[in-house]
Amino acid sequence: MTADDRPNIIFLMTDQQRWDALGAHNPLIKTPNLDRLIQSGIRFPQATCQAPMCVPSRHSLMTGMYPSQNGVRSNEAATPGDDAIAAPVIAEAMRDAGYLTAGFGKTHWGRTPDTPSTRGFEVRVVGTRDLGLEVGAAGWQEEEDPDGRAAYLQMTRDYGPGEEEPVGYFGATSPIPMRNHPDGWIAEKALEWLDGPDLDTDKPLFFYLSFVKPHAGHNPSAEFEDLYDIDEIPDLEVPPWDESRYDHIRVRDENSPFLGARSKRWRDAWRAMPLRERRRATLRYWANCSWLDSLFGQALDRLAARGRLANALVVFASDHGELLGERNFQFSKYCLYDSSVRVPLVLSGSAIAPHLRGTIDERPAALVDVYPTITETAGFDIHARAVGTSLLRRARRSGSFAEMHEPAPAWxxxxxxxxxxxxxxxxxxxxxxxxxxxxxxxxxxxxxxxxPAHLAVRAELMAELIAHTATSFATFTHGAPGSPPVLEQSGAPVDPQNDSEISHE
Known part of the structure; x- marks a missing residue:
């Protein structure tokens, strides 16, 4: 392949979208554009993140390494600057391979010693200031529309940190235009760029579009709320135990005054909330998913009009899930239960082999697999310290790994x-x-x-967990830049006769 005919890579991402918040999984949810990608691609319903919180999950995805390997284990700890980051991130690798790199929206590098660079993005528009600025990037409405930005901040003034206080989760119908929301502005800038002259190049494109929603606050427009009938929204299932049950959420709350107090506020608010209003809160989360789906659809239409989908891999993923009131009215993430740790993951586009389009792959896929999938499609090797495996190969692992270190360690x-x-x-x-x-x-x-009936299973899984971490982390410790890439860390080896599922139609 030459640089001119390598597939374009289109990377679509959301924040805190549950693995099951897609119309392809739940017909009550309206996501027609993502559903079309699924119908012409591969859905990985068992996919998981490697850390159920924004900063470590995104560093893991962007470096192809586990949090304990790249050193970014929590949202609160300081994160590495440009000179100390553990590996070239995806955009850097794509730029260095000759791709035109354009990034719009959230990366969330955390608190770095100095303001980071755009880390490989030649065109860069970032989201909200609290998620971090980058040298050379345009920021959210800082100069172009300060009044619009002020209107959004006024609307969410009581939503609390991360807009995740109870009032943020209950939300409201947005009284302001959606272009004054961070994601609305990001989408507007992305669409303007897709209509512009930068795409008049023979270079293949790496296009990254990453939104802040459906993360709270839940404040969609009436247009997207009206897609749903509140009487069809299911009530929350309440387990036959309460918050006194001993588990890692309880330990988390006991060791974090902030998380523990917020958990109590969620429980108190939802226990006192009428059933219909609980349903409305869920409705608004789904409406946010529908809004983002419409924005992705507009971007895909622009890309198609510019000829950039005729030869492309389209990736859709989220950084982690959302409890959405499960487990006695727990919200957000910060735990290792499926609603938090499982993520939507879809591969689509013409780069998918025809016989795989419209299929479901039940492998234990993971976000660390995204980077090697992209680099293989683009025709070059990932760095030697990566632990993932290209999802366009037949390689398998026996399970998926995640870790959490805020405030107490869990695996x-x-x-x-x-x-x-x-x-x-x-x-x-x-x-x-x-x-x-x-x-x-x-x-x-x-x-x-x-x-007692599960002791043998417990012992087997504990042995697998130890073996996987020891093998993966040893690869990181002994790997060196320039050494051959490790495509499989556990499970069956790649079939050497027919291991690639990339289509070069």
């Missing part, structure tokens, strides 16, 4: 049948555990860690 090993969670409780000696049979108990309500 997950998830197979198609079971999930093991090991966590540290500062008040107890040794590691504590949870074990769930995902077939018999998909809501993860019944912890069978101490069940």
């Amino acid at each position: 997950m090993w998830r197979t198609p049948r079971y999930k093991l969670i090991m966590f540290v409780d500062p008040k107890k000696a040794g590691a504590q555990g949870e074990l769930y049979d995902l077939e018999a108990d998909p809501r993860e309500w019944r912890n069978v860690f101490e069940d």
Whole structure:
């Protein structure tokens, strides 16, 4: 392949979108544009993030490494500057490979020693100031529309940190134009650029469009709320236990005054809320998903009009999930249960082999697999320290790994049948555990860690967790730039006779 005919890479991303918040999974949810991508691509319903919080999840995706490898383990800790980041991030690799790189929206590099560069993006428009600016990037309405930005800040003034206080989760119908929302402005800038002269080049394109929603606050327009009938919105299922149950969420809340107090505010608000209003809060989350879907559709239409989808890989993913009131009115993420750790992940476009279009792949896929999938499609090797595997190959791992370090460490090993969670409780000696049979108990309500009938399964999963982390982290420790890429860290090897599923039509 030459630089001129390599596939364009279109990377669409949301923040805090549940794995099941797609029309392809739940017909009540209106996401027609993403559903069309799924119909012509591959959906990975078992995909997980590597850390259920924004900053470490995004560093993991962007570097192709686990949080404990790249050193970014939480939202609160300082993150590396340009000179100290563990590996070239996706945009840098694509730029250096000769791609035109354009990034619009959230990356969320965290608190770096100095304002970071655009890290490989030649064209860069960032989102809200609190998510971080980048040298050389345009910021959200700072100069062009300060009144519009002020109107949004006024609307969300009581939503709290991250817009995640109860009032932010309940939300409201937006009284201001959607272009004055951060994502509306980002989309406007992206569409303007797609109509402009920069695309008049023979270079292949790496286009990154990343929104802040459906992360709270839930403040969609009436147009998207009206897509839903509140009487069709299901009520929240309440488990047969309360917050006194011993698990890693309870340990998290006991060791974080901020998270513990906020959890109590969520519970108090939702327990006092009438059923119809609980449903309205869910409706607004879904309406946010529909709004973003419409913005993605507009961008895809522009890309098609400019001829950039005729030869392309389209990736859609989110950085982590959202509890959305489950488990006795818990919201946000910060745990290793499926609603938090599973993510939507879709590969589509002409680069997908024809026989794979419209298929579902039940492998334990992971966000660390996105980087090697992109580089393989673009025709070059990922850096040697990456732990993921291209999803366009047949390689498999036996399970998926995630970790959480804020405020107390916890680790997950998830197979198609079971999930093991090991966590540290500062008040107890040794590691504590949870074990769930995902077939018999998909809501993860019944912890069978101490069940005698599951002791053999527990031992097997603990051995797999240890083996996976030891192997993966050893690869990082001993790998060196320029050494051959490691395409598989565990599970069956790649079929050497027919291992690639990339189409070069």
